[in-house]
Amino acid sequence: MGKQATRVIVNGKSHARVIDARLTLADFLRHELNLTGTHLGCEHGVCGACTVLVDGRTARSCLMFAVQANGCAVTTVEGLAPEGQLSVLQQAFIDNHGLQCGFCTPGMLMTLTELLRDTPAPSEQDVREALTGNLCRCTGYAGIVAAALDAAQRLRGALAKPGSP
Amino acid sequence: MGAKHFGARVTRLEDPALLAGRGRFVDDVKLPGLLHACFVRSPHAHAKLRGCDARAALIMPGVHAVMTADDLPEPMRDTALPLLLPNPALNVPRTQTALARGEVCYVGQAVAVVVADTRYIAEDAAAALIVHYEALPAVADCRAAAEAGGPGAHSDLTTNVASTFSLAYGDTDAAFADAAHVFREELWQHRGGGMAIETRAVLAHHEPVSDLLTVWSGTQTPHIGRRMLADLIGRDLQSIRMIAPDVGGGFGPKAIFYPEEAVIPAAALKLGRPVKWIEDRREHFLCATQERDQYWDVAIAVDDEAKILGLRGRMLHDTGAYVPWGIVMPYIAASTVPGPYVVPSYQLETVVVLTNKVPTTPVRGAGRPQAVFAMERLIDRVAHELKIDRAEVRRRNLIRPEQMPYEVGLIFRDGKPLVYDSGDYPRGQDQALALADYDDFRERQKAALEQGRFIGIGLANYVEGTGLGPFEGVTVRVLPSGKVAVATGATSQGQGTRTTLSQIVAEAVGCRLDDVVMTVGDTAAISQGVGAFASRQAVNAGSSAHVAGQAVRQQLIALAARALDVSETDIDLEDGLATAQRGNKPSIAFGDLARLAQGIPGVSLPVGQSAGIEHTAYYTPTQAAYCSGTHVAEVQVDAMTGGVKVIRYTVAHDSGRVINPLIVDGQVQGGVAHGIGNALLEWMQYDANAQPLTTSFADYMLPMATDVPTCAIAHVETVNPLNPLGVKGAGEGGTIPAPAAIVAAIEDALAPFNVRFAETPLTPERIVATLRAAGAYDRLFAG
Amino acid sequence: MKPAPFDYHAPRQLKDAAELLVRLPNAKLLAGGQSLVPMMNFRYVIVDHLIDLGRLDELRGVAVVEGALRIGAMTRQRDLEFSPEVAKHCPLLAEALRHVGHRQTRNRGTIGGSLAHADPAAELPAVCAAYDATVHALSVRGIRRIAFREFCTGFMATALAPDEMIAAIDLPIWRLGHGHGFHEFSRRQGDFAIAGAAALLDVGADNVVRRAALTVFGVATAPLRVEAAEARLAGKPLDTAAIRAAAAAAWLIEPISDIHAGGDYRRHLAQVLSARALNDAARRAGVEA
Incomplete structure (x- = not known):
């Protein structure tokens, strides 16, 4: 019942599959494409661990069927930086102890990637409000908030210096 | 002990893989x-x-x-x-x-x-x-x-x-x-x-x-x-x-x-x-x-x-x-x-x-x-x-540091008399209060009240038996590659176990942190193990890592002295290299020593040398390690809705000697978040037929980023005399006193109405009902 | 928590969507999916056919038509949040949107989906009630206009016929210079409200209220216009006493009780939040009440 041909561009690479209509985008990424960085913590759209970018906007991949992403460009945590490198935000997470068990972390990174793109100079309150869509049980959020503010500052610094990477 | 790795604010070895989406959780195994x-x-x-x-x-x-x-x-x-x-x-x-x-x-x-x-x-x-x-x-x-x-x-x-x-x-x-x-x-x-x-x-x-x-x-x-x-x-x-x-x-x-x-x-x-x-x-x-x-x-x-x-x-x-x-x-x-x-x-x-x-x-x-x-x-x-001021009542009753070790008079759950090994509770409370600006709080409260804001402060103390036995084991082994393999029955669910044990081993052995290869949570890696609970791993596995690391250090020194033709006292171990302070042969890498330690097939080893460079230690604590702390919560209460916001949170925490302040602070902060959840939000409800009612994250509310302030944390380090590292557990102290401190702060904020609370989670609905019963709204709606 | 199997349809023409809805048994419309898909994952909702409206570009957009702001049903909440037209003509909607879920759910969630779901604690139905919105219900039979007062028929129930879908919503535009206020109390940021209030006030230069709308939500099976409050305000000078008296009218509602809150608390909140919403609206209308 309900097989559908679907093509999704994930982290810049096109993937065509014939899939069950009911397959969630999260399960498609994790089990069809083996991109297991996207995690499932609740499957009802609250915890945010499964957050990915769909056409540049954050979305719960547990609340989308993969068929809905037909023709869309999806970015997952694996696509945030080239293999073997870390983005400015990812590095800021290390420096500010922004993760403990690391399970919620990919979702946090996706939300903050969108925030820092749209709001380059966020206040602490901006960061905290953006993060309300992502639950963390380990850190008490302090390191995540610090990492986001730190990364925002580093990214602004990089912008201010033309020619810097 | 040198302080190159132990005690340093070392960023975590676990992080790069987890951040890149290359973690390996069970559901990632295909x-x-x-x-x-x-x-x-x-x-x-x-x-x-x-x-x-x-x-x-x-x-x-x-x-x-x-x-x-x-x-x-x-x-x-x-x-x-x-x-x-x-x-x-x-x-x-x-x-x-x-x-x-x-x-x-x-x-x-x-x-x-x-x-x-x-x-x-x-x-x-x-x-x-x-x-x-x-x-x-x-x-x-x-x-x-x-x-x-x-x-x-x-x-x-x-x-x-x-x-x-x-x-x-x-x-x-x-x-x-x-x-x-x-x-x-x-x-x-x-x-x-x-x-x-x-x-x-x-x-x-x-x-x-x-x-x-x-x-x-x-x-x-x-x-x-x-x-x-x-x-x-x-x-x-x-x-x-x-x-x-x-x-x-x-x-x-x-x-x-x-x-x-x-x-x-x-x-x-x-x-x-x-x-x-x-x-x-x-x-x-x-x-x-x-x-x-x-x-x-x-x-x-x-x-x-x-x-x-x-x-x-x-x-x-x-x-x-x-x-x-x-x-x-x-x-x-x-x-x-x-x-x-x-x-x-x-x-x-x-x-x-x-x-x-x-x-x-x-x-x-x-x-x-x-x-x-x-x-x-x-x-x-x-x-x-x-x-009498709440801090003063506590001060009058706190155990004094000179009373340590202090025998409570009970048997703890480890089967041993409940004897606090060490601690300075008055100093901890004083530090927390100072960091929280407790002394000028009444002025701040008065100023807030004049603006129509109800703020309050509360404090709570605790002592926690951590580091329970029976044991945890650590094997340290120097590999021919020069890497130092470490295996333990300890496990990690986010505590940074790899990082802290690597720090201890690197400190003891004299290698780079990056050269430690750690296996945790695998029964194939070490014969005996217990695991993570009771804030026990720093005490148990940490001590074992130290003991095993020191033993390996001795083996490395003995081998290097022989290889470099000097006495053992002339050998320094640093960054994976054994260096002779005198003689013609300046140094030898750990990897080469590991090869020497394999011996030659058929040839007897020199007297006193054991096979390979490795040691397994199972540290067995004689009793629990008692950590302690003081929490000070400051809240703002919307008296009209019952909404509570924790606006400031201060912790003075004594988990003995700190192996990695980054990680301990993270444990405390995360623990406080859990405590805030317990105090204000989390409630697994059942109906009269024991049917669970709150079975989603929409109904069972975990704290969000807007619910948890960044804590100010002071470390009060009293050395635990009962284990070789002087450490106590740190994983749960953040949670333990938080509900008590927060409920006290809410009561303090609403002191003008003289209301008392005796439960958690303390819901806005309960606050409003209590205020209503106290006649608060006759005044507030009129005002 | 995986959904039961279904067949998926993604029509590209409105009429195809309407025809599918008539033809397919046990079918459901998929808008943003932020409420429907959780229920499917829990298997509270099991359908044979899912009709995805996501490819219907004609259902997206915001325009001023006949003195109202017309919003396509599939317009994403996040787009409305940043829409200059919404900010200019319906600032109450803009303010309410900030309370709707989280940025990730607003990126997907649509206004039409929220209205069709009709959660009594949701913000967007409350705003529509305050504006006396008109819902455009589309079916193979054509477009039927439903006044929002008739739209919510009970707990998560609407006046939509089984073959109808929301195509657009008209929010009548209030005179420039009117005041708006929106307050809700939720346990955490982005949660459904335990109670909330949305207010609109049009106040003349003489400080007399020309028009007032007050909606409370989360307290009953559907958003509720507090007509007694509106009657106390309209045609009279606006001051603190008037607002207090109007808010007190919220005390008269019959509240619901559930695991999140009891009725008495909800009624109390309705009163408190009505006062706050009316105060904001008065201030924005240029009155320091």
Whole structure:
């Protein structure tokens, strides 16, 4: 019942599959494409661990069927930086102890990637409000908030210096 | 000890992979031929099982098996899961069978398992399975259940009281008879959960050529899990390997051995294919163990100077339908009450009651938040009644540092007398108050009130027995590559175990942090292990890492001295290189020493040299390590809505010598967040038939980023004299006093209305109802 | 928590969507999916056919038509949040949107989906009630206009016929210079409200209220216009006493009780939040009440 041909561009690479209509985008990424960085913590759209970018906007991949992403460009945590490198935000997470068990972390990174793109100079309150869509049980959020503010500052610094990477 | 790695704010070795999406959690493990399981669970809180019809499920395409208890191997079929912590005071040592037989005793108890090609199909088939139940009366409220004559949580039991025990010392009767003041409080703390963001997970694979059963489990205790599984399926330990790979948070509930950890391996053996089960969030709400849920009726006796003379009372503990961890949690609660105070006499009767709910076992704090809530609420009451500042009442009663080691007069749950090894409680409280600007708070409060804002401050102290035994092991081995391999039975669910143990080993051995290759949570890596609970790993595994590292250091020095033709005292070890301070041969790398240590085939080793460079240490603590702390919470209350915001939070924390301040601060901050959840948000609700009501993250509320301020944290380092590193545990202290401090702060904010609170979570609705009863709205609506 | 199987349809023409809805048995429309998909994952909702409206570009957009702001049903909440037209003409909607879920759910969630779901604690139905919105219900029979007062028929129930879908919503535009206020109390940021209030006030230069709308939500099975409050305000000078008296009218509602809150608390909140919403609206209308 309900097989559908679907093509999704994930982290810049096109993937065509014939899939069950009911397959969630999260399960498609994790089990069809083996991109297991996207995690499932609740499957009802609250915890945010499964957050990915769909056409540049954050979305719960547990609340989308993969068929809905037909023709869309999806970015997952694996696509945030080239293999073997870390983005400015990812590095800021290390420096500010922004993760403990690391399970919620990919979702946090996706939300903050969108925030820092749209709001380059966020206040602490901006960061905290953006993060309300992502639950963390380990850190008490302090390191995540610090990492986001730190990364925002580093990214602004990089912008201010033309020619810097 | 040099301070190159130990004590340094080292960023974590775990982070790069997790940040890149290259973590390896159980659900990330893919095996050829993998099948997926879904459990069929009781919708009744209490019912007789009257058979099961699997025909419709079995004919569905993609379904491989439906198993009920009858399909399980011996002895698992009829054997209750092991009771991990027996206790003579436990009258009803009841645990569940892997799949229910005859009777189900809580909603969510596993009745059958379906194995299919995908989880989707397994859920389709589970929905098609017909189980016949005959509903029985359910026991939901432990207060009613404790009384004789009501329905039983198990139909064959004539009582729901699983245990009654009393902890006491001194003469409370005399203390209360002579006291100038006696105050009594009735208190309650909610039932809540660990709620790790990764749910539980099990993957089992039997490899017939080697006859090895490998089980990946999102557990805190793989060695214990392997032992229990071996007993249940009748295999030797060596033929089972249990691996806890990356685990997405633990917080206590993952220390339990669960039915699924037995059933999934049984299914894999039966089907000859790997089988995976990933708990979904709804199952986690139904089946993962929970905590708190205690009713306290306690009284304190004090003199006119607010000096404590005695404390006595009764506590009722809802243990749910089974007691997989015995009575350890109520026992910890009962023995934690005196805390950092001189309490000359004490008596607490504890009644452990069975109900038709999922069992309670330790969740971050493990009984201590309730005990601290009881003690601190009583002290606040004393301060209120005697009109003495709350910090001052505490100061008058705190154990002085010169009284250390301090014998409380009780036996702790480690079986040893409750003796605080070290600590400076007055200094801790003073530091916390200074950092929180406690002294000028009244001015700030007054200024806020003039703007119509109700702010309040509260404080709470605690002492926590951490670092419990029996042991944890660490093997340190220098490899021919120059890397230093470390293996331990300790596990990690986010605590940074790899990083802290690497720091200790690198410090001891003299290698770079990057050269440490760590294996945690794998029974194949080390023969004995225990795992993560009771904030025990820094003390146990940390000490073992130190001892093993020092032994390896000696081996390296001896080998290097021989190789470089100098005496052992001339050898320095640093960054993986042994350097001679004199002589012609300047240095030799650890890798070359490791090759030397392999010897030459057929040639005898030099006298005194052992095979390879390695050592295994199993540190066994003589007793618990007692950490302590003071929390100060500042809140703002919207008196009109009852909304509470924690606006400032301060912690002074003594976990002994700090191995890595980055990680300890993270543990404290995360613990406080959990405590804020307990104080204000988290509440696992059940109806009168013991049906769970809050089984989603929309209904069971975890704290969000807007609910948790960044804490100010001071480290009070008093060295623990009982272990070689001087450390104490740090994992739970953040949670333990938070509800007490926050509720006190709310009361303080609403002091103009003279209201008192005695429960958590303290909901806005309760605050408004209390304010209304106090007549607050006659004033507020008029104003 | 995986959904039961279904067939998926993604029509590209409105008329195809309407025809599918008539033709397919046990079918459901998929808009943003932020409420429907959780219920499907829990298997509270099991459908044979899912009709995805996501490819219907004609259902997206915001325009001023006939004195009203017309919003396509499939317009994402996040787009409305940043829409200059919404900010200019319906600032109450803009303010309410900040309380709707989280940025990730607003990126997907649509206004039409929220209205069709009709959660009594949701913000967008409350705003539509305050504006006396008109819902354009589309079916193979054409477009039927439903006044919002008739739209919510009970707990999570609407006046939509089984073959109808929301195509657009008209929010009548209030006079420039009117005041708006929106307050809700939820346990955490982004949670459904335990109670809330949305207010619109049009106040003349003489400080007399020309028009007032007050909606409370989360307290009953559907958002509720507090007509007694509006009657106390309209045609009278606006001051603190008037607002207090109007807010007190919220005390008269019959509240619901559930695991999140009891009725008494909800009624109390309705009163408190009505006062706050009216105060904001008064201030924005240029009155320091």
